[in-house]
Amino acid sequence: MADPYDADGADHAAGLPLRQFLLSLHYAYPAIIFAYYMATSTVAVCTLQTISSEHAHPRQRAITWSLVFVILTYFAQLLALGIQGAVRHIFPFADQDTVIGLMSCTLAFGVVFAGLSEATNPVWYPYMGCFGLALVFEPLLASLALMVRSPESLHFIAFFDISAAAIRYLAVILALGFFFEGNRSARQEKGTDSERQSLLKTNSHANHDSDSDDRSDGAQTNGYGSTSDTSTDSNQSSDTDDDENPYERRQRQASEAMEKRLKEKGNWVTYAKSFMVFFPYVWPVNNRALQVRVVLVGFCLLAMNFINFLIPRQLGIIMDSLSGRNNTNPWNEVLFFAGLKLVASEAGLSLLRQWLWIPVEFYSFGAISTAAYSHVLNLSSDFHDSKSSSDIMMAISCGQSISNILESICFRAAPMLIDMVVAFVYLSATLGPYEGFITIATAAVFMYIATRMIAALKSARRNEVGAWYKEHYVRQAGIQGWSTVASFNQIGHEEDRYSTAVEDRVTKTQKVYFGYVLAYALQFLVLLSGLLAGAFLAVYQITHQSATPGQFIMLLTYWAQMVSPLSFFAGLGKSISRDLLQAEQLLEIMQTKPSIVSKEGAPPLRFTGGEVCFENVCFSYDKKKDILKNINFTATPGMTVAFVGATGAGKSTILKLLDRFYDVTKGSVRVDGQDIRDVDLYSLRAQIGVVPQAPILFDDTIMNNVRYAKLTATDAEVHEACKAAAIHEQIETFSDGYQTKVGERGVKLSGGELQRVAIARAILKRPSIVLLDEATSSVDTETEQKIQEALQVLCEGRTTFIVAHRLSTIMNADRIIVVTGGEIVEQGSHDDLIRADGKYAELWSKQIFVKPKEDKEPREDKAASKGRKGPNIVNDLSAEATSSELAKVKSNPINGQANGHTNGQANGHTEDSDDSAETNGDPTTPAHKKEV
Ligand SMILES: Nc1ncnc2c1ncn2[C@@H]1O[C@H](COP(=O)(O)OP(=O)(O)OP(=O)(O)O)[C@@H](O)[C@H]1O
Numbered sequence: 049m050a051d052p053y054d055a056d057g058a059d060h061a062a063g064l065p066l067r068q069f070l071l072s073l074h075y076a077y078p079a080i081i082f083a084y085y086m087a088t089s090t091v092a093v094c095t096l097q098t099i100s101s102e103h104a105h106p107r108q109r110a111i112t113w114s115l116v117f118v119i120l121t122y123f124a125q126l127l128a129l130g131i132q133g134a135v136r137h138i139f140p141f142a143d144q145d146t147v148i149g150l151m152s153c154t155l156a157f158g159v160v161f162a163g164l165s166e167a168t169n170p171v172w173y174p175y176m177g178c179f180g181l182a183l184v185f186e187p188l189l190a191s192l193a194l195m196v197r198s199p200e201s202l203h204f205i206a207f208f209d210i211s212a213a214a215i216r217y218l219a220v221i222l223a224l225g226f227f228f229e230g231n232r233s234a235r236q237e238k239g240t241d242s243e244r245q246s247l248l249k250t251n252s253h254a255n256h257d258s259d260s261d262d263r264s265d266g267a268q269t270n271g272y273g274s275t276s277d278t279s280t281d282s283n284q285s286s287d288t289d290d291d292e293n294p295y296e297r298r299q300r301q302a303s304e305a306m307e308k309r310l311k312e313k314g315n316w317v318t319y320a321k322s323f324m325v326f327f328p329y330v331w332p333v334n335n336r337a338l339q340v341r342v343v344l345v346g347f348c349l350l351a352m353n354f355i356n357f358l359i360p361r362q363l364g365i366i367m368d369s370l371s372g373r374n375n376t377n378p379w380n381e382v383l384f385f386a387g388l389k390l391v392a393s394e395a396g397l398s399l400l401r402q403w404l405w406i407p408v409e410f411y412s413f414g415a416i417s418t419a420a421y422s423h424v425l426n427l428s429s430d431f432h433d434s435k436s437s438s439d440i441m442m443a444i445s446c447g448q449s450i451s452n453i454l455e456s457i458c459f460r461a462a463p464m465l466i467d468m469v470v471a472f473v474y475l476s477a478t479l480g481p482y483e484g485f486i487t488i489a490t491a492a493v494f495m496y497i498a499t500r501m502i503a504a505l506k507s508a509r510r511n512e513v514g515a516w517y518k519e520h521y522v523r524q525a526g527i528q529g530w531s532t533v534a535s536f537n538q539i540g541h542e543e544d545r546y547s548t549a550v551e552d553r554v555t556k557t558q559k560v561y562f563g564y565v566l567a568y569a570l571q572f573l574v575l576l577s578g579l580l581a582g583a584f585l586a587v588y589q590i591t592h593q594s595a596t597p598g599q600f601i602m603l604l605t606y607w608a609q610m611v612s613p614l615s616f617f618a619g620l621g622k623s624i625s626r627d628l629l630q631a632e633q634l635l636e637i638m639q640t641k642p643s644i645v646s647k648e649g650a651p652p653l654r655f656t657g658g659e660v661c662f663e664n665v666c667f668s669y670d671k672k673k674d675i676l677k678n679i680n681f682t683a684t685p686g687m688t689v690a691f692v693g694a695t696g697a698g699k700s701t702i703l704k705l706l707d708r709f710y711d712v713t714k715g716s717v718r719v720d721g722q723d724i725r726d727v728d729l730y731s732l733r734a735q736i737g738v739v740p741q742a743p744i745l746f747d748d749t750i751m752n753n754v755r756y757a758k759l760t761a762t763d764a765e766v767h768e769a770c771k772a773a774a775i776h777e778q779i780e781t782f783s784d785g786y787q788t789k790v791g792e793r794g795v796k797l798s799g800g801e802l803q804r805v806a807i808a809r810a811i812l813k814r815p816s817i818v819l820l821d822e823a824t825s826s827v828d829t830e831t832e833q834k835i836q837e838a839l840q841v842l843c844e845g846r847t848t849f850i851v852a853h854r855l856s857t858i859m860n861a862d863r864i865i866v867v868t869g870g871e872i873v874e875q876g877s878h879d880d881l882i883r884a885d886g887k888y889a890e891l892w893s894k895q896i897f898v899k900p901k902e903d904k905e906p907r908e909d910k911a912a913s914k915g916r917k918g919p920n921i922v923n924d925l926s927a928e929a930t931s932s933e934l935a936k937v938k939s940n941p942i943n944g945q946a947n948g949h950t951n952g953q954a955n956g957h958t959e960d961s962d963d964s965a966e967t968n969g970d971p972t973t974p975a976h977k978k979e980v
Pocket residue numbers: 433669670675694695696697698699700701702851
C-alpha cells in the first residue's frame with residue numbers, strides 16, 4: 049500500500065522507532081478505550097451498581113455534548129484527510145494506521161456515547177475512565193505525530209490535525225470538569241434536598257425509554273421489569289386494558305423476585321450461582337455415557353467452527369484456481385469444497401451433533417420437570433394455599449428455560465463468537481486492517497441498531513400480548529359461560545365483544561409485525577453498507593494487485609456467513625432475560641422449603657386406640673392474626689367430637705392441625721400421647737381418614753378414585769367400601785358401572801354421589817381417626833340420610849371429629865365443642881349444653897331441626913340400631929325427640945322468645961309451603977310441622 053508519508057517526506061530514518069511507537073499507539077489507543085469501557089461497564093452491571101445508582105448527574109447533558117465534540121473532531125480529521133487525498137489524488141490518503149486509528153477512535157467513543165446517551169443514572173467510572181485515558185493518550189499521540197513529521201510536511205493538514213487534537217483535548221478536560229463540578233454542586237444541594245423535596249412523587253424518568261434496558265430501568269423506576277414505567281409505554285398501553293393479564297402478572301412477579309434476590313446476593317455472579325440448584329438436572333451427573341456425549345458435542349462445535357472458516361477460504365481458492373492465479377487443480381478444489389459442504393450440512397456434523405445431543409437434552413428436560421413436580425408435591429399446605437395452581441403449573445413447565453439458557457450460551461453464542469472472531473482476524477490478515485475495521489464497525493452498528501429496535505418494539509409487543517390474553521379471555525368466558533350467555537339472550541353481545549377483541553389483537557399484531565419487518569430492513573441496510581464498503585475496498589485492492597478475485601469471493605462468503613450470528617447476538621440479551629425470568633419462577637419454587645416435614649429420624653406413630661389431645665393450642669396462618677386461641681380438649685379413643693360455631697370460627701382449622709397440614713404456633717396436638725410433630729408424618733396421615741366438605745375426585749373411573757385410598761385394594765374391596773357408603777347400587781346403575789369416568793374434579797357426579805364416593809374412599813382406607821368436614825352439606829334430605837348411614841359405618845369405633853353447621857346431625861355426639869372467634873366457649877354433650885343455656889342453646893333454638901324420619905324400619909330394628917354403639921351421629925330426629933327437644937328449649941326463658949319466633953316462622957311456612965319447604969336452612973315437612 050502506498051505510504052503518503054513517503055510522498056510528504058515525513059518518515060525519517062532517525063524517527064523510525066518513534067514512528068513504530070506511534071503506529072502501535074494508533075491501534076492500541078482505541079482498543080484500550082473500548083476494552084476499558086466494556087470491562088468496567090460489565091463490572092458495574094454484574095455488581096449491580098447500575099441498579100443502585102439512583103441519582104442523576106446534574107451535568108450529564110453537558111458531558112454528553114463534550115463527548116459529541118470529541119467524536120466530531122475525529123470525523124473532521126478523517127474528512128480533512130479525505131479531502132486532501134481527493135485534491136492531491138492520493139489514495140489511501142494517509143498512513144493506514146492513522147486512518148484506522150481515527151476511525152477506531154470514532155467507533156470506540158461512539159460506543160461510549162451510545163452508552164451515556166441512553167443511561168438515566170449512569171455509573172460514572174466507565175465514562176470518566178475513558179476521558180482519563182484520553183487525557184493521557186491524546187497529548188502523547190499529538191506530540192508523537194508532530195515529532196515524526198519532517199518540518200516540510202507541516203502544511204495545512206498538520207495544523208488542522210493539531211487544532212482538532214487541541215479542541216478534542218479541551219472537550220475531554222471540559223467533560224471531566226463538568227463531572228467534578230456537578231458532583232460538588234450535587235453534594236451541596238443534597239443538604240437541602242429534604243427541605244425542597246416535593247410531596248408528590250416526581251416523574252423524573254418520564255421520558256426515559258425503559259425498553260433500552262429491561263433490567264436496570266425497571267429497577268430504577270417502578271421496579272425490575274416494571275410494565276408501566278415510561279410515558280411512551282403508558283401512552284401506548286392506555287389504549288389497551290389497564291388490567292394486568294396473567295402473563296404480565298407472572299412476569300412482574302418474577303421480575304420483582306429477581307430484583308429482590310439480585311439485591312440480596314449483591315451481584316450477578318452470586319445470583320447466577322443460585323441456579324446451581326439445577327446443575328444435577330442439566331448435567332447428567334450419574335450418567336457417564338451422556339457426559340461423553342456432551343464432550344463430543346463440544347468437539348463437533350469446534351470442528352464446525354473450523355469448517356465455517358474453511359468454506360469461504362476454499363471458495364476463494366477455487367476462484368483463483370479458475371482464474372489461473374494459483375497452480376491448483378480446480379477439480380480437486382471443487383471436490384474438496386463439496387466435501388466441506390457435506391460435512392457442514394444437515395447430513396454431516398449437524399446430524400452427528402443432534403444425534404449426540406438429543407438424549408442429553410431430553411434427560412435434562414425430563415429431570416427438571418420430574419424434580420420440580422416432586423418438589424411441589426412435597427411442599428406444605430401454606431405454599432399450596434398461597435399459590436394459584438396455574439402459576440405452579442406454569443413454573444414447572446419453565447424447566448426448559450434453564451437448558452435453553454445453557455444451550456444459547458454454550459452451543460450457539462460461543463461457537464458464533466468464535467466464527468466471528470476467526471472471520472475478523474482472517475479478513476484483517478488477508479485483506480488488511482481496513483477490511484477488519486469495516487467488519488467490526490458494521491458488526492457494532494448492526495448490533496446497536498438491532499438491540500435498539502428490539503427494545504423499541506417491546507411496548508408494542510407487550511400490547512400485543514395483552515390483546516391476545518383479552519381475546520383468549522373473551523372467548524373462554526363465552527364458551528364456559530355458554531348457558532348464561534344463551535339464557536340471557538346475550539349471544540349477539542358476546543359475538544360483538546369477541547370480534548372487537550380479535551380486531552384489537554390483529555391491529556396490534558400487525559404493528560409488531562410491521563415493526564419487525566422494518567427492523568430487519570434497517571439491519572440489512574447496515575449490513576449491505578458494510579458489505580459494499582468491504583467490497584469496494586477489495587475491488588480497489590484487486591485492481592492494485594494487492595488482493596485476488598478469490599479473496600473477493602471469500603469476503604462475500606464470510607459476510608453472508610456473519611448475518612445469522614449477528615442477528616442471534618442482537619436478540620441474545622432479550623432471549624436470555626426472558627429465559628431467566630422463567631427460570632426465576634421455577635427457582636423460587638425449588639428454593640421453597642416444605643414447612644411441615646418429619647423430624648430427622650422421627651419414629652412412626654404408635655397407635656394405641658386413638659386418643660387425641662389438644663393442649664393450649666394457638667395457631668395463626670400468617671403469624672399476625674390469631675385464628676385459634678388456647679384450645680384444650682381431649683377425645684378418648686372411639687369418641688365422637690363435634691365442632692360447631694359460626695362460619696370462620698376456626699373449626700376446619702382444628703381438623704387441619706390434627707392432620708398436620710399446619711403446625712401449631714403454640715401448645716401441642718397429641719395422638720395417643722405422642723406429639724404429632726415428633727412422629728413420622730406419613731405414619732400419622734396413614735391413621736387419619738378425611739371426608740372434606742368439597743371432595744376432589746380425579747378425572748378417572750369411580751373404581752380408580754375409590755381405590756386411591758389403598759392402591760393395592762381388590763375390586764371386591766372397593767365394592768365393599770362402596771356398599772358401606774351406600775353408593776354401590778347407584779354406581780351399578782351407571783352405564784359403565786365402576787368404570788364410569790367422573791369428569792374433572794368429579795363434575796359428572798351429583799353432590800350426594802360425590803360425597804358418598806369420598807366416604808367410600810375413606811372407608812377403604814380404614815383409618816383409625818376420622819375427620820368429617822361438613823360431609824353432609826348441600827345435599828337433600830334423602831341423600832343426607834344415606835350419607836349419614838354411610839358415615840355411621842365409617843366412624844364406628846373410631847375417634848371421630850365432625851365439623852357441622854346443622855346441629856341435628858351432631859346432637860348425639862359424645863362431645864360438642866362450641867368454637868367462637870378461635871376459642872372454645874363451651875363443651876359437653878347436647879343435653880349438658882342445652883341445660884347450660886349458653887351459646888349452643890342459642891344456636892339450637894335458632895335452628896328448626898324438625899325432619900321426618902320415614903318410618904320404613906320396623907320399630908324393633910330401630911330399637912336395635914339405637915342400642916348399637918355407633919358413632920353417635922344423629923341422622924334424624926324422631927317426632928318424639930323433636931317435641932321433647934323443643935320443650936326443653938321452650939322451657940328456657942331466653943329461648944321462649946326465640947322459639948316463639950321460630951315457631952311462628954315454621955308455622956307460617958306450614959300454611960303456605962309444600963313438602964320440600966325449608967325453614968331456617970333445615971328441611972321440614974308438613975308431618976312434623978303438624979306435630980310442632
Ligand atoms: N389457608 C388459609 N390462610 C389464611 N387464612 C385462612 C386459611 N384458611 C382459613 N383461613 C382463615 O381462618 C379463619 C378460620 O377458618 P376456618 O376454615 O377454620 O373456619 P370454619 O370455622 O371452619 O368456617 P366454616 O364453617 O365457614 O368452614 C377464617 O377467618 C379464614 O379466613
